[in-house]
Amino acid sequence: MNLTRRTTLQSLAAAALAPALGGQAFAQGATFRIGALNPVTGAGSPYGSGMQKMILAAAEMVNAAGGAGGRKFEVFAEDTQTTPQAAVLAAKKLIEVNKVQAVVGTWSSGISLAVIPLTNDANIFLMNTSGAPALSVPPANAKGLSYRFQATNDRFGRAFAELCEKEGFKRPATMAFNNASGIGNTEGFKKAWEKKGGKVVANVVYEPNQTSYRAELQKVLAEKPDVIVTGSYLGDTTIILREWFQTGETTKWVIPAWAANPQLVKAIGNEAAEGLFAVDSISNEGSPAFSAYDAAYQKAMNQPGLSNVYAAMTWDMVVTLALAMEAAGPNADIAAINKKIREVANPDGAKVSTFAEGKEALKKGKINYEGASSVLDFDEFGDVTPDFSVSRVEKGEIKRKYLVKI
Amino acid sequence: MEAYLVAIAIVAAIYVLLALGLNLQYGLTGIINFGHVGFFCVGAYTAALLAEKGWPPLLSFSAAAALAMLAAWPMGLISLKLREDYFAIVSLGFSEVVRLVVTSEKWLTSGVQGITGIPKLFGGLATGLPNSLAVLAVLVAVNLLAIAAMRRIVTSPFGRTIEAIRDNEEAVKALGKDPAAFKIQVLMLGAALAGVAGAFYAHYIGYISPDQFIPLVTFQIWMAIIMGGVGRISGALAGTFILMLFLEGSRFLRDIMPFISEVEMASVRLGVVGLALVLFTLYRPTGLMGDFTRK
Structure with a gap:
C-alpha cells in the first residue's frame, strides 16, 4: 500500500466529514x-x-x-x-x-x-x-x-368600554396615536361604547414624535370629558400626562398597559399618576x-x-x-x-x-x-380572546383591581 | 433558494429604477433631491388604488408615472429659486408632506391601516417561482428601457446641457440657455421612474402603508449611487448591487457565524454600511464605477 501524505490527509478529512454529513442527513429527517x-x-x-x-x-x-x-x-x-x-x-x-x-x-x-x-x-x-x-x-x-396570540385592537377597545361602564363614566373622549394600533384601540372603544348607548364627546388623533401635545389636549378637554381613553405608547403618553397635570384638570385616564407601566409612573411622578387606569390583556x-x-x-x-x-x-x-x-x-x-x-x-x-x-x-x-401570555383559546379565526385586567395607580403602585371579560 | 434570489433580484431591480432616476437628477444635473421616496410613494399608492378599481396594469402603471411626474412639477418650480442645500431641505419636506397626506386622507388611502391585498402582477400564472420570474422579466425590461433612455440622454444635446448646469449654472445662463426648463424636465423624468418603481413595489409586496415611505428609503438610494459612482449608469447598477449585498448578504453571514446574535448582526450591518460609505468618500470619492476622466 502506498501511503502518501496527500492520501492520508484526504482520508483523514473524509473521516472527519463523514459524521458531519451523516448527522445532517439524520437531522433533516x-x-x-x-x-x-x-x-x-x-x-x-x-x-x-x-x-x-x-x-x-x-x-x-x-x-x-x-x-x-x-x-x-x-x-x-x-x-x-x-x-x-x-x-x-x-x-x-x-x-x-x-x-x-x-x-x-x-x-x-x-x-x-x-x-x-x-x-x-x-x-x-x-x-x-x-x-x-x-x-x-x-x-x-x-x-x-x-x-x-395577541388580543385584537378591537377587543382592547371593548375592554375599555366595559371598564368605563363599570366605573360609571358618562362623557368619555379618546386620544389616539396615529397608527393602525392606536386608532384600532379607540375606534374599538367607540364602537363598543355606542353600542351600549353612550356617546363619545371627542375623538382626537395625534401625530407621533411631537415634543408637545398641548393643542390636542386642549381640544379634548374643551369638551369637558370625565374620562379620556387612549390608544397610545409610552413616550407620547408621558408628555400628554405631564401637560394634562399642568392644566389642573381632574379628568380620569384609561390607558393600555403597554403605555401605563412603572416607567410611566416614574416619569410623571406619583401625584400625576394617581388614579390612572391601566388595561392589559392578562399575561397569565x-x-x-x-x-x-x-x-x-x-x-x-x-x-x-x-x-x-x-x-x-x-x-x-x-x-x-x-x-x-x-x-x-x-x-x-x-x-x-x-x-x-x-x-x-x-x-x-x-x-x-x-x-x-x-x-x-x-x-x-x-x-x-394554558399559556404564559393568556389562557390561549383560539376562535374560528385563529384569534385569542384573553381576559383583561384593570389596574389603578395608587401612591405610585400599579395595583390590579379586577378582571374584565369580553 | 431560487425563489429567494429572484425576490432579492426583484427588490434590487426596483431600487435600480429609483437609483437611475436619482442619478439623472443628482449625478447629471446636480439637483440634490432628498425627497425621492415621495415620488415612489405617489406611484405606489396610485397603482394600488387603481388596481383596486380594476384598472389593467398597463394603464395603472402609466398613471403612476404620470401622477409622480405631476407631483414633481411644483418641485421643479421650487428648484429654480433654491439651489443645492436649500433645495435638499425642501425636497425632504416634500416627501414628508406626501407621507402625511397619505396618512391623513383616510377616505382614499385608509390612512395608517394601509392598503391590503394588492393583486400580484401576472396573477394568472402559478404563484411562486413562475409568477416571480415573470415580474422580474418585466422589471428587467423596464430597467433596460430606462438605461437605454439614459444613454440616449447622456449623449444628446440635452444631456450635455444638464451636465453643464451641474458644473456651472451661471455659465449656462451666460450662453443663453435657460436652466429652469431643463431642471423641471429632469425632475419630472426622475419622478416618473420612481413612480413606476413604486407601482412595481406595491404589486410585489402586496401591502403598502405610510410608514414604508420614510426618508430612509431615499437615503438608501443615495448610498447606492454614492458607492456605485455618481453620474454613471453603471454606478447606479453597481451601487444597488453593493447595497443589496450588504443588506441581504449579512443574513448569510450569520448562518456561517452563528455566534453573532441577530441583535448584534443588525448593528454590524448598519456599521458596515456606514464604514463602507466613509471609506468610499475617503478613498474613492468618485465611487466604484467613478468617472476618472473628469475632475
Whole structure:
C-alpha cells in the first residue's frame, strides 16, 4: 500500500466529514424547522430580541424534553427591521433557503400583513402578535394557517368600554396615536361604547414624535370629558400626562398597559399618576406556564418576564406548536398539525402548562394548554380572546383591581 | 433558494429604477433631491388604488408615472429659486408632506391601516417561482428601457446641457440657455421612474402603508449611487448591487457565524454600511464605477 501524505490527509478529512454529513442527513429527517421573524431593530426593537430569545429558549426546552412528535426543533432567526420590505425578504429567505415550516413572532400589523401571503403560498404556519382585524379573515387568513396570540385592537377597545361602564363614566373622549394600533384601540372603544348607548364627546388623533401635545389636549378637554381613553405608547403618553397635570384638570385616564407601566409612573411622578387606569390583556401571571417563561426570560434577558408581553406570546407559540405536533404524531404534515392546534389549546382537556407536562398528558387523553401570555383559546379565526385586567395607580403602585371579560 | 434570489433580484431591480432616476437628477444635473421616496410613494399608492378599481396594469402603471411626474412639477418650480442645500431641505419636506397626506386622507388611502391585498402582477400564472420570474422579466425590461433612455440622454444635446448646469449654472445662463426648463424636465423624468418603481413595489409586496415611505428609503438610494459612482449608469447598477449585498448578504453571514446574535448582526450591518460609505468618500470619492476622466 502506498501511503502518501496527500492520501492520508484526504482520508483523514473524509473521516472527519463523514459524521458531519451523516448527522445532517439524520437531522433533516427528524427536525422541524421554525423561522423566528422578529423586530430586532426599528420600532419593535424594545421587544424583538426578547421575543427571539424566547423562541430559542422554548425550542431548547422542547428539544430537551425529547422533541415534539419525535422531531426536534431547529430555529432560524431573522430580523424584520420593523419594515415590511425587509420582512418580506427575510421571510423569503426563511421559507426558500432554510425551508422552515412555521414563521413565528411577527410583530406589528404591517409586517404580518406583508408576510402572510408568503406563508400561505408555502402552506406553512404564521404565528403573529399583531392587532389588525384584517389578519383574521380572508384574504389574509384564507387558509386558516395564521394564529394571533395577541388580543385584537378591537377587543382592547371593548375592554375599555366595559371598564368605563363599570366605573360609571358618562362623557368619555379618546386620544389616539396615529397608527393602525392606536386608532384600532379607540375606534374599538367607540364602537363598543355606542353600542351600549353612550356617546363619545371627542375623538382626537395625534401625530407621533411631537415634543408637545398641548393643542390636542386642549381640544379634548374643551369638551369637558370625565374620562379620556387612549390608544397610545409610552413616550407620547408621558408628555400628554405631564401637560394634562399642568392644566389642573381632574379628568380620569384609561390607558393600555403597554403605555401605563412603572416607567410611566416614574416619569410623571406619583401625584400625576394617581388614579390612572391601566388595561392589559392578562399575561397569565401566577400560572405555572408564566413562571416557566419568566425564569427563561430572566435568564436570557436579565429582566422580569412581565416587561415584555410579546416574548410571553412567542414562548407560547413554540409550546403550542410543539404540543400540536406531539398530538398529531410522528411525521405529521402541516395540515395534520394545524388540525390539532385548537385541540391542544382550547378547553375540554386536562389543563397543562409546560410542554413536558402536556406530552405526558397527551398519552392519556385531550389537553388544554394554558399559556404564559393568556389562557390561549383560539376562535374560528385563529384569534385569542384573553381576559383583561384593570389596574389603578395608587401612591405610585400599579395595583390590579379586577378582571374584565369580553 | 431560487425563489429567494429572484425576490432579492426583484427588490434590487426596483431600487435600480429609483437609483437611475436619482442619478439623472443628482449625478447629471446636480439637483440634490432628498425627497425621492415621495415620488415612489405617489406611484405606489396610485397603482394600488387603481388596481383596486380594476384598472389593467398597463394603464395603472402609466398613471403612476404620470401622477409622480405631476407631483414633481411644483418641485421643479421650487428648484429654480433654491439651489443645492436649500433645495435638499425642501425636497425632504416634500416627501414628508406626501407621507402625511397619505396618512391623513383616510377616505382614499385608509390612512395608517394601509392598503391590503394588492393583486400580484401576472396573477394568472402559478404563484411562486413562475409568477416571480415573470415580474422580474418585466422589471428587467423596464430597467433596460430606462438605461437605454439614459444613454440616449447622456449623449444628446440635452444631456450635455444638464451636465453643464451641474458644473456651472451661471455659465449656462451666460450662453443663453435657460436652466429652469431643463431642471423641471429632469425632475419630472426622475419622478416618473420612481413612480413606476413604486407601482412595481406595491404589486410585489402586496401591502403598502405610510410608514414604508420614510426618508430612509431615499437615503438608501443615495448610498447606492454614492458607492456605485455618481453620474454613471453603471454606478447606479453597481451601487444597488453593493447595497443589496450588504443588506441581504449579512443574513448569510450569520448562518456561517452563528455566534453573532441577530441583535448584534443588525448593528454590524448598519456599521458596515456606514464604514463602507466613509471609506468610499475617503478613498474613492468618485465611487466604484467613478468617472476618472473628469475632475
